[in-house]
Amino acid sequence: MRVAVIGGGPSGLVTLKYLTAAHQYFPIIKPIEAMLFEATSSVGGVFFHHSYEDGEMVSSKYLTTFSDFRPKKDDPDYYTSEQYVKYLSDYASRFDLWPHIKLSTRVEAVRRQDGGGHVVVYKGEDGQEVEYECDAIAVCSGLHDKPSYPQVEGIENVPEVWHSENFKDRSQLENKTVMVLGSGETAADICYLGMTTPSVKQVVLCHRNGWMGAPKQMPKTILFPGLRGYKDEDFEGMDPFDEKPNPIDVSQSTLFDTMYVHPMVRDSMLVWDHYKLIALDGSWLVAGNGLGYDQWVGALPDERRHPSKMFFNKAWNRIQPFLVPPYRPSDSEIPWAEKIRRKLVGTPWCDGGRYLDLAPFPTHFSSDGAAHFKDNGRIEYQKLKSQVIKPDLVIYATGYRQTFPFFEEHNSSASETGKKPYPHANKADVRNLWKRGDPSVGFIGFVRPGFGAIPALSELQAMLWTMSILGRIDPESLKEDDEYHYRILTPPGSRVRYGVEHEAYSWQLASDMGVAPGITDVLKLGWNGPKRSWYRLPYIWAGGNHFNAKFRMVGPWKWDGAVGVMTGELWETIMRRGGLFGNFTLVVLPLSGLGTASLLAWLWCTFWAVLAFFHLAKPVEHVNHLKNIWMENLKIEEEMKMKGMDRMMVTNGNGNGKPIGSMNRMENENRNTSPLKENGHGNRNGYGTT
Numbered sequence: 001m002r003v004a005v006i007g008g009g010p011s012g013l014v015t016l017k018y019l020t021a022a023h024q025y026f027p028i029i030k031p032i033e034a035m036l037f038e039a040t041s042s043v044g045g046v047f048f049h050h051s052y053e054d055g056e057m058v059s060s061k062y063l064t065t066f067s068d069f070r071p072k073k074d075d076p077d078y079y080t081s082e083q084y085v086k087y088l089s090d091y092a093s094r095f096d097l098w099p100h101i102k103l104s105t106r107v108e109a110v111r112r113q114d115g116g117g118h119v120v121v122y123k124g125e126d127g128q129e130v131e132y133e134c135d136a137i138a139v140c141s142g143l144h145d146k147p148s149y150p151q152v153e154g155i156e157n158v159p160e161v162w163h164s165e166n167f168k169d170r171s172q173l174e175n176k177t178v179m180v181l182g183s184g185e186t187a188a189d190i191c192y193l194g195m196t197t198p199s200v201k202q203v204v205l206c207h208r209n210g211w212m213g214a215p216k217q218m219p220k221t222i223l224f225p226g227l228r229g230y231k232d233e234d235f236e237g238m239d240p241f242d243e244k245p246n247p248i249d250v251s252q253s254t255l256f257d258t259m260y261v262h263p264m265v266r267d268s269m270l271v272w273d274h275y276k277l278i279a280l281d282g283s284w285l286v287a288g289n290g291l292g293y294d295q296w297v298g299a300l301p302d303e304r305r306h307p308s309k310m311f312f313n314k315a316w317n318r319i320q321p322f323l324v325p326p327y328r329p330s331d332s333e334i335p336w337a338e339k340i341r342r343k344l345v346g347t348p349w350c351d352g353g354r355y356l357d358l359a360p361f362p363t364h365f366s367s368d369g370a371a372h373f374k375d376n377g378r379i380e381y382q383k384l385k386s387q388v389i390k391p392d393l394v395i396y397a398t399g400y401r402q403t404f405p406f407f408e409e410h411n412s413s414a415s416e417t418g419k420k421p422y423p424h425a426n427k428a429d430v431r432n433l434w435k436r437g438d439p440s441v442g443f444i445g446f447v448r449p450g451f452g453a454i455p456a457l458s459e460l461q462a463m464l465w466t467m468s469i470l471g472r473i474d475p476e477s478l479k480e481d482d483e484y485h486y487r488i489l490t491p492p493g494s495r496v497r498y499g500v501e502h503e504a505y506s507w508q509l510a511s512d513m514g515v516a517p518g519i520t521d522v523l524k525l526g527w528n529g530p531k532r533s534w535y536r537l538p539y540i541w542a543g544g545n546h547f548n549a550k551f552r553m554v555g556p557w558k559w560d561g562a563v564g565v566m567t568g569e570l571w572e573t574i575m576r577r578g579g580l581f582g583n584f585t586l587v588v589l590p591l592s593g594l595g596t597a598s599l600l601a602w603l604w605c606t607f608w609a610v611l612a613f614f615h616l617a618k619p620v621e622h623v624n625h626l627k628n629i630w631m632e633n634l635k636i637e638e639e640m641k642m643k644g645m646d647r648m649m650v651t652n653g654n655g656n657g658k659p660i661g662s663m664n665r666m667e668n669e670n671r672n673t674s675p676l677k678e679n680g681h682g683n684r685n686g687y688g689t690t
């Protein structure tokens with residue numbers, strides 16, 4: 001069998017590794033012949049070509065590295081882009097992948113062959129087109145492909161405009177008033193560099209509809225501060241992240257959360273509501289506000305403030321000291337509940353001394369280059385409306401679109417040639433990996449976890465897809481009903497429809513492959529494993545994250561080193577949780593809550609099943625609520641499309657979630673007219689002031 005892999009980022013490399021190693025795990029006659037094509041001169045993907053100064057990953061080394069090639073003991077918790085590219089390059093060497101990699105080779109076209117299979121077309125060293133015939137293609141060309149530029153009228157009046165993909169270092173910001181469009185992690189990184197560059201005149205962060213700030217590490221808190229002699233003012237200037245805190249992405253327990261969950265619980269909102277309790281209400285307990293960690297401005301509107309509907313901004317702690325202080329309530333303003341909380345939990349906080357300005361997304365720029373904003377009903381608008389902001393530089397940190405230009409030629413002639421067009425990643429409806437009925441085209445790396453790491457998910461995807469093309473998975477066993485419990489339920493009209501909950505998605509893929517270890521496996525492996533693994537393995541299996549090593553302990557991809565990784569290196573993630581208290585809140589509490597829910601659901605269903613057995617009643621009918629919500633959202637989206645609406649409702653964003661209208665194409669077209677035409681001095685009614 002021959003397979004082409006398009007892209008040499010983390011997803012492409014890990015896919016190549018599983019393809020080339022498959023014959024060691026499955027009794028196939030010949031090893032798979034695989035070739036990886038990478039357009040740039042290095043492996044590493046965005047970490048090679050989109051890296052910038054001081055850019056640190058937001059997922060920890062524990063989660064982002066692959067199951068059988070672990071980080072070094074003294075590696076930092078978070079790699080820089082350069083360190084991660086080095087890790088990936090070492091990974092390629094360790095598994096002898098280089099002979100299967102063609103660098104500086106862009107795939108220009110892919111087409112289906114008569115009778116099955118595909119032809120991949122690329123340019124050889126002499127510039128001539130070369131064809132590579134294969135049986136299957138792994139598309140690993142990345143989620144972050146083409147920069148997305150939302151249209152802002154009059155942007156051409158700004159002296160300098162570019163996308164964050166072109167951001168390299170702080171020297172690009174020096175002596176400028178910088179406006180950053182977008183409120184994600186890259187935006188936070190750029191604003192941080194702006195704030196810490198003295199010559200930068202002003203930094204304005206423009207957001208559409210809020211964000212949820214979550215630090216990537218457990219912030220320090222001091223319990224019962226009064227009893228321990230602390231006063232409120234002692235917390236000002238204390239760094240909440242100074243004591244090597246545990247990364248949050250490895251702080252989830254998984255028993256009864258994804259493992260041994262009753263289907264009735266799994267397919268309801270209960271687990272999501274439980275995350276809400278931990279993430280939002282927990283953030284109130286830790287820092288006094290449930291809008292985000294110590295977040296007093298830029299909240300998500302009510303209807304989106306739920307973990308099932310959003311992505312956390314894990315670079316939040318970089319800008320928090322420069323954004324929050326002016327908005328944090330003073331002693332006289334704090335509500336009584338917060339006063340009580342402060343007696344129970346002391347929260348350190350820092351003041352950056354220099355402040356980042358916050359603004360709504362600009363509606364337009366007038367001919368003199370001044371930004372205009374619409375009143376979004378939020379506090380920052382009130383602060384900003386008397387200022388004239390004329391940025392020297394606007395940076396779009398507005399994300400990326402996925403494009404698959406190599407399919408275009410084939411797809412444009414598909415109706416004439418009678419050949420099936422290639423799907424795009426958004427049509428991959430089997431575990432977000434391939435389109436039902438078209439398994440030889442795999443999309444690996446096209447999911448985004450709310451909290452977690454894409455490369456780790458790509459590893460599991462690569463394992464499943466490899467099994468699928470080898471015929472080791474019965475397609476009928478991949479039930480459609482299991483597609484919904486892991487999906488982030490982004491609202492209709494959302495650009496990002498590929499969000500997943502890291503742990504739920506991992507467990508689903510592992511279950512599909514038969515590599516998800518049960519309690520008896522774990523007890524047996526722990527008993528026979530290295531020293532101390534008899535208690536460490538069951539504990540980390542239940543109270544730790546779904547590290548990929550967990551899925552290499554049993555089943556077809558079994559690797560002998562996996563138990564050692566779990567009970568050695570990964571045990572650290574348990575020990576660093578803050579001792580007994582940390583483990584009580586992160587393991588005992590969630591396990592007992594969700595465990596009770598599953599037990600009750602099981603008792604309820606068993607009770608009715610027993611009655612049904614004696615023909616006394618009907619068994620409980622299973623309802624997949626999450627599927628119903630997803631389908632309902634799709635229906636609304638379809639209706640929106642029919643009505644010609646480009647975007648879903650634009651909410652006023654002041655937290656009450658009331659729509660202030662919907663933006664349709666007609667309105668967009670109206671926006672394209674020059675503001676100068678409307679009242680002659682560039683100040684449109686209702687569009688705020690400069």
Ligand SMILES: Cc1cc2nc3c(=O)[nH]c(=O)nc-3n(C[C@H](O)[C@H](O)[C@H](O)COP(=O)(O)OP(=O)(O)OC[C@H]3O[C@@H](n4cnc5c(N)ncnc54)[C@H](O)[C@@H]3O)c2cc1C
Nearest residue numbers: 007009010011039045046057058059107141142445453454
């Ligand atoms: C600044 C930044 C920081 C990030 N930090 C994190 C983080 O901490 N944790 C995390 O999980 N995710 C992070 N991400 C998300 C990150 O994009 C993914 O984790 C990661 O890139 C997934 O790897 P990939 O291999 O799927 O895609 P990519 O890294 O995008 O790799 C795709 C590769 O395909 C190549 N390619 C595309 N088209 C062709 C073609 N026609 N022919 C040949 N080659 C082609 C590209 O050159 C590229 O090298 C970050 C993203 C950015 C932009």
